[in-house]
Amino acid sequence: MDALLHNPIADMYGPDFLLLYGSVIILITIVCGWFVQDPTKNQSLPLIPSQPDPYEIAYLRSGAVEVVKVAILNLIQRDYLQVSEQLIRRTSKDNLSELQPIEREVLASFSSHPGTKSLESIAAKVQSYCQIYEGQLDNEQLLYNQQWQAANIQVGLIAATIILSLGAYKLFIALGKGRHNVGFLIVMAVLSIMFIIWFASRRSRLSIRGEAYLKQLQQTFAESKTKVKYSLPSAFDYNLVVALFGVEALAGTTYDSYYKIFFPTRFSSSTSRQNNSNGSSCSSSSCGSSCSSSSSCSSGSSCGSSCGGGCGGCGGGCGG
Known part of the structure; x- marks a missing residue:
């Protein structure tokens, strides 16, 4: 018992222990970072197929919601769905034998009456x-494996336990000796434990290999983004572009109306700017009233200066 109360750590002066404690925290964090790693970091990438599956790529990039977006576009191209006033509705075509099960499920979520559909609810079905x-x-x-995540959390818990044990031991020793200036010790312990737990438990949806593979796919098929705008793309080209780059890649293409469903704010803003540039803010009635009520029309020069630069409609009103 005496060895627990009197030893180099227990008898260490406060500032000296904080320096030692900080060094231990840094060392443990480095070791933790060494063990908390993605095992795919140095693996070679899979070969890129000449015609990859757009649905699989969409799921790789962002899960079931992106798969639904590709499926809707595919159904629009095949005339099962159509865009009506920035809403999607079902057409009269009902030959479902040529559709994949995932496409049938997406199609079943729409009716002939256009309405707003939640992508999340459709994604849950597929x-x-x-x-x-x-x-x-x-x-x-x-994809980042759950087993890797569980192992990383165990490493983080072990590291946090070491930091907590050392800090708690010194805290109890200090309080037992009547020393209460332990605020900095508590702050160091809490912050370091929070950081290590966050570091060990954080995870991305894709593994390092998955992120690199997706980036390689996007680079390989980057020309498809230009092809769907300025060339004669196939249905596969459109599906692949949306799978790789999202619906944003359809802006300015044949399926621009489908893009505007997801980004109506951008469309409205651009329309508003165009209207303002065309002078829509100046109405003919307000311009006419301001010109007719002008008392300076006795002089051609004054009419030109006061009304001519406004809306261009004062020449006839002031000429008599």
Whole structure:
């Protein structure tokens, strides 16, 4: 018992212990960072197929919601769905034999009456169909595995326990000796533990290999973004572009109306700026009233200066 109360650490002067404690925290953080790693960091990337599956790529990039967006575009191209006044509705075409199960599920979410649909609710319905894509991506180690996450959390908990134990031991020793200037010790312990737990438990949806593979895909098919705007793209080209780059890539293309469904604010803002540049803020009635009520029309020069630069409609009113 005496060894616990009197030893180099227990008898260490406060500032000296804080220096030692800070060094221990830094060392443990470095070791923790060494063990908390993505095992795919140095692995080679999978080969890129000549015609990748747009649904699988969409799921890789951002999950089931992006798969739904690609499926809707595919159904629009095949005349099962259509855009009406920035809403999507179902057409009269009902031959479902040529559709994949995921496309049938998405199509079933729409009716012939246009209305607002929640992508999240549709994505929840097709999630079961996306399991095949998740399994393929998991096999390629492109998604961050839950087992890796569990192991990282264990490492973080061990590191946090060491920091907490050392800090708590010194805290109890100090309080037992009647020393209460322990605020800085508590702050160091709490902040370092919070950081290590956050560092160990954070995870991205994709593994390092998955992020690198997605980036390589986007670079390989970067020309497709230009092709859908200025060339004669196929349905596959449109689906692949949306899968890789999102609906934003459809701006200015044949399916610009589909893009505007997701970004109506951008469209409204550009329209408003165009109207302002065309002088829509100056109405003919207000201009006419301001010119007719002008008392300076007795002089041609004064009319020119006061009304001519306004809306261009005063020449006839002031000529008599």
